[in-house]
Amino acid sequence: MPPPADIAANGAALAEPPQRLPAGAHTGDRLWNALLGVFGGAVLLVVGVIVLELVKVSRPVMAVGATRFLLERDWNPVVDSFGALPFIYGTLVTSTLAIVVALPVSVGLALFLSEMGPPRLRPVVSFAIEILAAIPSVVYGLWGLFVLVPWLRSTVEPFLQSTLGFLPLFQGPTIGLGFLAAGLILAVMILPTVSSVTNEVLKTVPASLREGALALGATRWEAIRIAVLPYARPGILGAAILGLGRALGETMAVTMVIGNSPEIHASLFAAGYSLPAVIANEFAETVTDVHTGALAGLALVLFGISLVLNSLARILVQLVSRGPMRGAAQ
Amino acid sequence: MKSLAVRRAVNVIVTILCGAMVLVAIVPLGSLLWLVVSKGAPGLTPSFFTALPAPVGEPGGGIGNAILGTGMLVGLACLIGLPLGIGAGVFLAERGDGPFGRAVRFTAEIFSGIPSIVIGIAAYGVVVIPMRRFSALAGGLALALLMVPSLARTTEELVRLVPGTLREASLALGIPQWKTSLRIVLRTAAGGILTAALLAIARAAGETAPLLFTSLNNQYWNFRPDLPTASLTVQIFNYAISPYQDWHDKAWSAALVLLLLVGALNLAARYALRRSAAGGQT
Amino acid sequence: MKKILIAFAALAFAGATARAADTLLVTGAGATFPFPLYSKWFSDYNKKHPDLQFNYQSIGSGGGIKQITGKTVDFGASDAPMTDEQMAKASGIIHIPTVLGAVVVTYNAPMQSLKLTPETLSGIFLGKITKWNDPALAKDNAGVKLPDTAITVAHRSDGSGTTNIFTDYLSKVSPEWKEKVGKGTAVKWPVGLGGKGNEGVTGLVKSTPGAIGYVELAYAKQNKLPTSTLKNQEGVFVQPSLEATSEAAAGVEMPADFRVSITNASGKTAYPIAGFTYLLVYKDQGDKAKGEALVNFLWWAIHEGQTSAAPLDYAPLPKPVAAMVEKTLQSMTVQGKPAQLAATR
Numbered sequence: 010m011p012p013p014a015d016i017a018a019n020g021a022a023l024a025e026p027p028q029r030l031p032a033g034a035h036t037g038d039r040l041w042n043a044l045l046g047v048f049g050g051a052v053l054l055v056v057g058v059i060v061l062e063l064v065k066v067s068r069p070v071m072a073v074g075a076t077r078f079l080l081e082r083d084w085n086p087v088v089d090s091f092g093a094l095p096f097i098y099g100t101l102v103t104s105t106l107a108i109v110v111a112l113p114v115s116v117g118l119a120l121f122l123s124e125m126g127p128p129r130l131r132p133v134v135s136f137a138i139e140i141l142a143a144i145p146s147v148v149y150g151l152w153g154l155f156v157l158v159p160w161l162r163s164t165v166e167p168f169l170q171s172t173l174g175f176l177p178l179f180q181g182p183t184i185g186l187g188f189l190a191a192g193l194i195l196a197v198m199i200l201p202t203v204s205s206v207t208n209e210v211l212k213t214v215p216a217s218l219r220e221g222a223l224a225l226g227a228t229r230w231e232a233i234r235i236a237v238l239p240y241a242r243p244g245i246l247g248a249a250i251l252g253l254g255r256a257l258g259e260t261m262a263v264t265m266v267i268g269n270s271p272e273i274h275a276s277l278f279a280a281g282y283s284l285p286a287v288i289a290n291e292f293a294e295t296v297t298d299v300h301t302g303a304l305a306g307l308a309l310v311l312f313g314i315s316l317v318l319n320s321l322a323r324i325l326v327q328l329v330s331r332g333p334m335r336g337a338a339q
Numbered sequence: 340m341k342s343l344a345v346r347r348a349v350n351v352i353v354t355i356l357c358g359a360m361v362l363v364a365i366v367p368l369g370s371l372l373w374l375v376v377s378k379g380a381p382g383l384t385p386s387f388f389t390a391l392p393a394p395v396g397e398p399g400g401g402i403g404n405a406i407l408g409t410g411m412l413v414g415l416a417c418l419i420g421l422p423l424g425i426g427a428g429v430f431l432a433e434r435g436d437g438p439f440g441r442a443v444r445f446t447a448e449i450f451s452g453i454p455s456i457v458i459g460i461a462a463y464g465v466v467v468i469p470m471r472r473f474s475a476l477a478g479g480l481a482l483a484l485l486m487v488p489s490l491a492r493t494t495e496e497l498v499r500l501v502p503g504t505l506r507e508a509s510l511a512l513g514i515p516q517w518k519t520s521l522r523i524v525l526r527t528a529a530g531g532i533l534t535a536a537l538l539a540i541a542r543a544a545g546e547t548a549p550l551l552f553t554s555l556n557n558q559y560w561n562f563r564p565d566l567p568t569a570s571l572t573v574q575i576f577n578y579a580i581s582p583y584q585d586w587h588d589k590a591w592s593a594a595l596v597l598l599l600l601v602g603a604l605n606l607a608a609r610y611a612l613r614r615s616a617a618g619g620q621t
Numbered sequence: 622m623k624k625i626l627i628a629f630a631a632l633a634f635a636g637a638t639a640r641a642a643d644t645l646l647v648t649g650a651g652a653t654f655p656f657p658l659y660s661k662w663f664s665d666y667n668k669k670h671p672d673l674q675f676n677y678q679s680i681g682s683g684g685g686i687k688q689i690t691g692k693t694v695d696f697g698a699s700d701a702p703m704t705d706e707q708m709a710k711a712s713g714i715i716h717i718p719t720v721l722g723a724v725v726v727t728y729n730a731p732m733q734s735l736k737l738t739p740e741t742l743s744g745i746f747l748g749k750i751t752k753w754n755d756p757a758l759a760k761d762n763a764g765v766k767l768p769d770t771a772i773t774v775a776h777r778s779d780g781s782g783t784t785n786i787f788t789d790y791l792s793k794v795s796p797e798w799k800e801k802v803g804k805g806t807a808v809k810w811p812v813g814l815g816g817k818g819n820e821g822v823t824g825l826v827k828s829t830p831g832a833i834g835y836v837e838l839a840y841a842k843q844n845k846l847p848t849s850t851l852k853n854q855e856g857v858f859v860q861p862s863l864e865a866t867s868e869a870a871a872g873v874e875m876p877a878d879f880r881v882s883i884t885n886a887s888g889k890t891a892y893p894i895a896g897f898t899y900l901l902v903y904k905d906q907g908d909k910a911k912g913e914a915l916v917n918f919l920w921w922a923i924h925e926g927q928t929s930a931a932p933l934d935y936a937p938l939p940k941p942v943a944a945m946v947e948k949t950l951q952s953m954t955v956q957g958k959p960a961q962l963a964a965t966r
Contacts, residue, residue: 038515041520053442057446058461083809118360134361143605144598144601148594155587230353231349261547269778269817285454288460294685294687294779308456308460471693555648566648567648580821582820
């Protein structure tokens with residue numbers, strides 16, 4: 010049935026082209042889009058330049074053989090022979106120690122903040138963790154050098170040596186500086202990251218899971234153990250890997266307490282070196298292209314490891330927030 | 340099935356364990372703050388804030404130039420990093436869906452994984468070598484680059500959070516797209532962006548590694564961006580690893596000053612967040 | 622917020638252009654070895670010439686060489702003379718010796734005194750002697766109670782002229798060291814902790830019981846750390862001192878470019894581990910104001926500046942060397958023209 014005449018007339022009026030936008034609006038939009046594009050392009054440019062520069066500068070070393078560089082133990086400026094292994098070792102040992110210590114503490118903290126702690130204390134603890142996150146690395150290093158290291162030297166290391174000294178981990182002179190000091194400082198530094206991400210992960214667990222368990226008569230801990238943790242496990246793993254990634258890149262606190270010695274030792278009491286620390290110490294003074302190239306190579310290694318870890322962590326955390334509901338009982 | 344009493348006991352034990360973990364986290368924090376305040380406060384004389392460092396072995400002197408230097412470095416970092424970071428975030432929010440946008444987002448991911456020392460090396464190559472000098476500008480650039488990834492990510496999220504209805508209403512009223520983005524959308528997200536910016540600035544103020552070979556250090560007052568400059572963080576580092584007791588004391592005092600600065604910025608960020616939430620959109 | 626920051630930046634730029642007219646900043650970087658002395662020199666010189674500021678950063682000799690080669694600083698400082706290879710990259714660079722210093726072996730242990738021979742010293746730093754009461758040490762230190770604790774070696778983690786002098790000496794007296802490690806501003810240390818700068822090594826030794834390290838004499842003295850007595854080439858045990866340091870330079874023929882090694886010097890009272898320290902500058906200065914300032918400062922340093930050396934345990938330049946340096950300074954040019962050496966400066 011055809012529309013009534015008056016509506017048809019209005020329809021004809023509506024069929025006219027829309028009111029013209031004010032002149033200059035198009036150019037405004039175009040400029041705006043161009044400006045935004047510049048910002049986006051700047052990001053591409055910056056990262057591109059950094060990566061390309063690193064690759065270019067490290068070529069003298071990589072050309073000889075990248076795998077040789079990675080597995081070589083010797084760091085010898087006299088003969089221009091450089092191997093990355095002691096630094097990769099030191100970085101991995103200290104970061105692993107950091108996460109081994111920080112993960113249980115962070116999970117405990119996150120549980121305290123989300124489930125187990127008295128509600129009145131939660132904001133206080135949350136605030137304290139925020140303060141921990143804001144403290145600069147060099148101040149941690151200062152505290153580490155003057156408080157943690159002497160304490161390790163006089164109390165902790167002798168104790169560990171007398172009780173667990175049969176393990177190669179706790180042998181050798183107890184000087185305080187070394188892998189243990191660096192690992193513990195890193196643990197404190199990554200606590201805020203790991204605990205806050207764990208907290209977020211716990212929050213994304215559907216409430217129905219926990220409530221279901223509680224409805225069935227579980228204690229608070231049992232509800233967490235049965236319903237929440239299994240669901241959150243990939244996310245907590247992601248938080249741990251994120252913390253690991255953060256620990257890898259820490260420079261100042263580590264170089265102040267690790268002993269700056271490019272050696273591989275089984276003992277946690279031994280002095281070592283890490284990738285960022287050696288770059289910080291030696292970059293300003295490399296004279297040969299090979300030496301500079303070696304440091305650029307170390308920077309690439311560091312960059313590569315943190316990239317892989319950060320991506321992995323992100324995937325794992327997203328798995329929890331977006332993943333399908335899994336059965337409560339495992 | 341264990342008895343109820345046992346299960347309740349386990350619950351209590353776990354609660355206590357969680358509490359113990361909290362203590363494990365709090366104790367180092369408490370120790371650090373206590374020491375910074377107790378060892379650092381006695382050194383906070385007026386001359387400490389205004390004097391230049393004294394030569395090796397001579398007592399006295401202060402960190403006046405380091406405080407100024409940190410201020411200048413952070414200022415330069417803001418000039419470069421805030422527009423770049425916020426702009427990139429807005430770009431990703433508004434244009435982030437096409438192939439170019441996806442490439443930028445992927446690159447921004449990579450960007451956030453670059454360690455600070457590597458950024459420092461990049462700034463050395465890009466600014467120090469061509470300029471043939473260490474400079475505050477190089478240091479400011481390095482700090483700016485550190486600010487960009489987190490700022491971009493947060494800005495993108497905040498802009499996406501602005502309700503679509505607001506944007507549509509604005510467009511329906513005939514306001515051009517660019518004015519909508521700038522005046523309406525960004526203004527709405529401004530509170531959150533301010534918070535993110537303050538936090539990024541606080542982080543930049545506490546950085547040391549990238550400054551070691553960009554802004555180097557300077558014994559004197561410096562107002563020029565093209566010359567080396569002192570900074571709180573580098574000064575703390577140099578004092579801490581030295582053998583002189585007097586310098587160790589100064590390191591604690593300088594650390595206290597730095598913590599107060601970073602703390603003030605963080606508090607400002609919280610205040611900004613609260614204000615934006617209170618006066619926010621419905 | 623942004624407005625405040627922009628205003629601040631604008632003020633900073635404005636202030637900068639105003640200030641630029643007043644003072645001249647000359648930036649240098651390098652050796653930590655002479656830093657206590659240079660620190661005093663630049664402070665004293667600035668008091669005499671308030672419009673001239675010398676900003677010296679002690680980042681190690683390796684850093685000094687690299688940065689002056691890249692011309693990112695106006696002058697460098699190094700106790701390690703540049704190698705031919707390094708000089709090829711920095712064409713036109715010359716060495717200006719300023720003072721002499723002694724590299725001492727300091728330690729953190731209860732003994733008041735410690736006697737070391739080339740064998741025991743290289744043995745410790747090679748990691749072969751690991752305990753203080755090792756028989757080799759006991760033999761040379763009869764009557765001194767050596768504790769039954771581990772020796773912790775401390776060395777430099779950065780490129781160092783002090784390391785160069787120390788390893789140069791060890792390479793001369795220990796064939797095993799020469800073969801296994803060699804000499805240089807940075808070497809592959811068989812054992813030990815790394816400290817940044819002379820400051821860092823001193824800090825390590827001071828805070829670590831059982832530590833031993835090599836530092837410039839001023840650092841040990843200023844921090845009240847003990848210094849070992851070393852057996853020199855003539856077989857005499859010598860304590861590091863001004864006189865012993867000067868003695869080390871006495872018999873050595875100084876080449877025209879001043880690059881020389883005076884370790885393991887002959888002379889009954891010569892201290893075996895000593896060295897000159899140099900300021901590295903380009904013979905032709907490109908910047909007029911800075912060039913003039915630099916040349917005049919160097920002239921002051923080798924004349925009036927020498928009086929500050931002895932109180933800080935650095936030995937002044939021997940007279941024949943000082944005469945040679947004067948000639949070199951007079952041959953320096955600023956933008957191609959001879960430098961104006963004001964007589965009163």
